[in-house]
Amino acid sequence: MIIDFHTHLFPPEIIKHREEYLSRDHWFKLLYGRPKPRMATAEQLIASMDEAGIDASVAFGFSWRDMSLCRLGNDYVLEAARRYPGRILPFAVINPAAGDEALAEAERCVEQGALGLGELISDGQGFSLRDDTMTPLVEWAAKHRLPILLHTSEPVGHQYNGKGDTTPDIVYRFAERYPETTLVLAHWGGGLPFYELMPEVRRVLAQVYYDTAASLYLYHDTIFSMLAPLIGDKIVFGTDFPLISQKRFLSRVRRLGLPSEDLAKILGDNAIRLLRLET
Numbered sequence: 001m002i003i004d005f006h007t008h009l010f011p012p013e014i015i016k017h018r019e020e021y022l023s024r025d026h027w028f029k030l031l032y033g034r035p036k037p038r039m040a041t042a043e044q045l046i047a048s049m050d051e052a053g054i055d056a057s058v059a060f061g062f063s064w065r066d067m068s069l070c071r072l073g074n075d076y077v078l079e080a081a082r083r084y085p086g087r088i089l090p091f092a093v094i095n096p097a098a099g100d101e102a103l104a105e106a107e108r109c110v111e112q113g114a115l116g117l118g119e120l121i122s123d124g125q126g127f128s129l130r131d132d133t134m135t136p137l138v139e140w141a142a143k144h145r146l147p148i149l150l151h152t153s154e155p156v157g158h159q160y161n162g163k164g165d166t167t168p169d170i171v172y173r174f175a176e177r178y179p180e181t182t183l184v185l186a187h188w189g190g191g192l193p194f195y196e197l198m199p200e201v202r203r204v205l206a207q208v209y210y211d212t213a214a215s216l217y218l219y220h221d222t223i224f225s226m227l228a229p230l231i232g233d234k235i236v237f238g239t240d241f242p243l244i245s246q247k248r249f250l251s252r253v254r255r256l257g258l259p260s261e262d263l264a265k266i267l268g269d270n271a272i273r274l275l276r277l278e279t
């Protein structure tokens, strides 16, 4: 089973009125202010999955600051998951800065089938991973065994729209404070996996997974074969569709010559275990 752990969906009305939403969210304007970055509906995601040979995709809306926009996106993703059961695996976006309202929305979405929270973007949504903002959500997620997917980025290298400053040191300390919660760190955790060579770091990060979203824009492909022996049980294939073509990324990964056992884990088995999809 092939699973893409990182895809973004937009309701058709937001795609149609893209311009109007630019003034409503600073981060949205940063990422979608130019016409080139694509936005996709559930139908486009399913067509892409069919073309690429992907069985299921974890999907989430945009990481808005405004909770009413988060709800709009969540409703769309949840409804898409009902239309494409087993193929669209819905996650819920909330803004932790909204406090009780965020927790209530998380609960509402999980009741309707959400399998986790994310992608949460502290830089874009204006909350901090260094204070207690996330505590109620993180404890709630641990209790319900739900993963939280966080955007992370590299402290070095080229700048890009949406990069932000959620770097390995910040997410490491965050993971250390909440050892009971399963975290999925997007974009290879901003390079955090390399520190898993340190035994104490490895212990702290026992519940941490990494997705590969946007890797083609960030890292040399060798990252897969370098990290598979170290954290092969914790890597989940994610594209960042529609930013990156699922077909292109999947065929690139398949051509890397990874041992078939590692490839199976990265492309699906780890995600199945993480999302407890077996039963």
Ligand SMILES: [Zn+2]
Binding pocket: 119, 151, 152, 186, 187
């Ligand atoms: Zn991201």
